[in-house]
Amino acid sequence: MDSPYPLTTGRLVLRPLRTDDIDVIVAYRNDPAVAALQDWNLPVTRERVERQVAAQSGWRDIVPGEPCQIGIELAGELIGDLYVGLDEHGGIAEIGFTLRTEHQGRGYAFEAASAVVADLIERHGCHRIVGQLSPENVRSARLLERLGLHVESLAPKSYWCRGAWDDNLTYAMSDAQWRARASTAE
Numbered sequence: 001m002d003s004p005y006p007l008t009t010g011r012l013v014l015r016p017l018r019t020d021d022i023d024v025i026v027a028y029r030n031d032p033a034v035a036a037l038q039d040w041n042l043p044v045t046r047e048r049v050e051r052q053v054a055a056q057s058g059w060r061d062i063v064p065g066e067p068c069q070i071g072i073e074l075a076g077e078l079i080g081d082l083y084v085g086l087d088e089h090g091g092i093a094e095i096g097f098t099l100r101t102e103h104q105g106r107g108y109a110f111e112a113a114s115a116v117v118a119d120l121i122e123r124h125g126c127h128r129i130v131g132q133l134s135p136e137n138v139r140s141a142r143l144l145e146r147l148g149l150h151v152e153s154l155a156p157k158s159y160w161c162r163g164a165w166d167d168n169l170t171y172a173m174s175d176a177q178w179r180a181r182a183s184t185a186e
């Protein structure tokens with residue numbers, strides 16, 4: 001199966017993370033506005049990001065059972081990343097997204113995630129796309145709804161995050177729901 005990555009969308013390039021991205025990643029992962037409703041431990045050290053980037057140094061494509069981060073590049077600059085966790089059987093993909101604060105509100109996360117979701121369903125044959133978030137994460141919920149996902153469950157105090165139990169909202173969309181939306185958008 002040929003990889004479409006680096007994947008070009010209208011304004012963006014979705015590509016592997018590289019060592020020259022490390023300082024930018026450290027900066028936005030420590031930005032309180034970006035990190036507030038995410039689950040990573042703070043502060044995010046340079047060493048931790050170096051290890052994450054090194055662990056993905058040979059990344060070329062989404063592979064079942066191998067969660068990955070995909071860089072989002074705008075005009076040659078890294079503006080954030082997408083998380084994709086495709087289960088080992090290749091049917092269910094969890095997606096997540098992080099954009100630098102100054103690049104939010106311009107549709108970049110939607111554009112990047114739309115391309116990745118289309119690839120997951122059309123090329124990988126995924127039948128279910130999932131997003132999990134804190135119910136307080138309104139921007140992320142809006143994005144998931146724009147992508148066509150809907151609320152499936154709210155599990156109170158079910159997610160351990162930075163020393164406390166958080167509520168966890170699960171959004172999902174089937175491949176059939178995605179195809180129905182895609183056909184009405186044409």
Ligand SMILES: CC(C)(COP(=O)(O)OP(=O)(O)OC[C@H]1O[C@@H](n2cnc3c(N)ncnc32)[C@H](O)[C@@H]1OP(=O)(O)O)[C@@H](O)C(=O)NCCC(=O)NCCS
Nearest residue numbers: 034037097098099104105106107108109110133139140143
């Ligand atoms: C979640 C997150 C990625 C959403 O980013 P975003 O920029 O709001 O999302 P989108 O790409 O869908 O952009 C939508 C916004 O861009 C605006 N927009 C401008 N130009 C647009 C275009 N060409 N196309 C689509 N939307 C456009 C929309 O009106 C919308 O603005 P609004 O939210 O003020 O109504 C971002 O808030 C983020 O990184 N948060 C911190 C990390 C985080 O919590 N991640 C989620 C973990 S579950």
